[in-house]
Amino acid sequence: MALHQQLPFFNPSVPFSTPIQGGLMDGMIITLSGRVLPDAEEFSVNLHNGSNIALDLKARYECSLNIEHDTSQKWGSEQKRFETPFSRGQLFVLQILVTLGSYKVSINEKPFMDYKHRLPFKSVDSFHVDGKVALNLVAFQLAPHLVAPPGSFKVPYKSIIHGGLHAGKVIIVQGFIQSQPYRIVISLRHKHGIALDYSPRFDENVVVRNTYEDGQWGEEERSKPMPFKKGEPLLVVIFCGQHQYEVFVNGEKAHTYSHRFTNLEEIDVLDIRGDVQLTFVQP
Structure with missing residues (x-):
């Protein structure tokens, strides 16, 4: 299975x-979403080249909170930062962007470090997570035109999908549903219409999918049961395949929707509206 066809991992066990x-490529981004366990003493995220470790990120909670990052090939000099954005019991999103010169690490959408390669990144062949952390998503995708979304995730939210969609593209939407929601709408748009309008409708207790083309809506696809819960966390991952979208809700595959608008590269806007508070979006 080629990288661009690789599905995300949902709720994987740790280790x-x-x-x-x-293998790794220039422009690849690794997204890791999870929660540090309340009794955590440490956890680690590693990129391996066989028995060598090309990047070791380790969060420790023993005496002082700190993050260490290093490579091992007869371990190099260790670099430490004596603060951690990983609070015990809290959700986080960690992303590693591979560039020709370094790994660019961001946490909760904020740049954290730029780590220059000590081993050739193209030789890296595996990814590992260990320690006291619960994962809900691990995703790999190419992001050659990656641009950080706006700093504010205020709803209504709109962001450009740079380069448009393609087979293997992953859209991530994370947040909290309001306690008395009416509707939420997640739309993938192009300049002439809406390729996918994905709408949990709490007033009808149904999820509706549809496409808007040539000035009119197509035939709705409606389904129950409702996989979204009032007042609870929300994690929606839309995986764009060659022939259809696959939608995962809180780690479970919930819906599929065949492409009606097939010029995927023209689908270049993500639009989110309704009764949701967003904490992270990867367009």
Whole structure:
């Protein structure tokens, strides 16, 4: 299976380990979403080249909170930062962007560090997570035109999908549903219409999918049961395949929707509206 066809991992058990299909590439982004356990003493995120470790990120909670990052090939000099954005019991999103010169690490959408390669990144072949952390998502995708979304995730939210969609593209929406919601709408748009309008409708207790083309709506696809819960966390991952979208809700595959608008590269806007508070969006 080629990298661009690789599905995300949902709710994997820890320790977690997976080969990286095709190895690392310039412009690849690894997204890790989870929660540090309340009794955590440490957890680690590693990129491996066989028995060598190309990047070791370790959060420790023993005496002082700190993050260490290093490479091992007869371990190099250790770099430490004596603060951690990973609070015990809290949700986080960690992303590693691979560039020709370094790994650019961001946490909760804020740049954290730029770590220059000590081992060739193209030789890295596996990814590992260990320690006191619960994972809900691990995703690999190419992001050659990656641009950080706006700093505020205020709803209504709109962001450009740079380069448009393609087979293997992953859209991530994370947040909290309001206690008395009416509707939420997640739309993938192009300049002439809406390729996918995905709408949990709490007033009808149904999820509706549809497409808007040539000035009119198509035939609705409606389904029950409702996988979204009032007042609870929300994690929606839309995986764009060659022939359809696959929508995962809180780690479970919930819906599929065949492409009606097939010029995927023209679908370049993510629009989110309704009764949701957003904490993280990857367009």
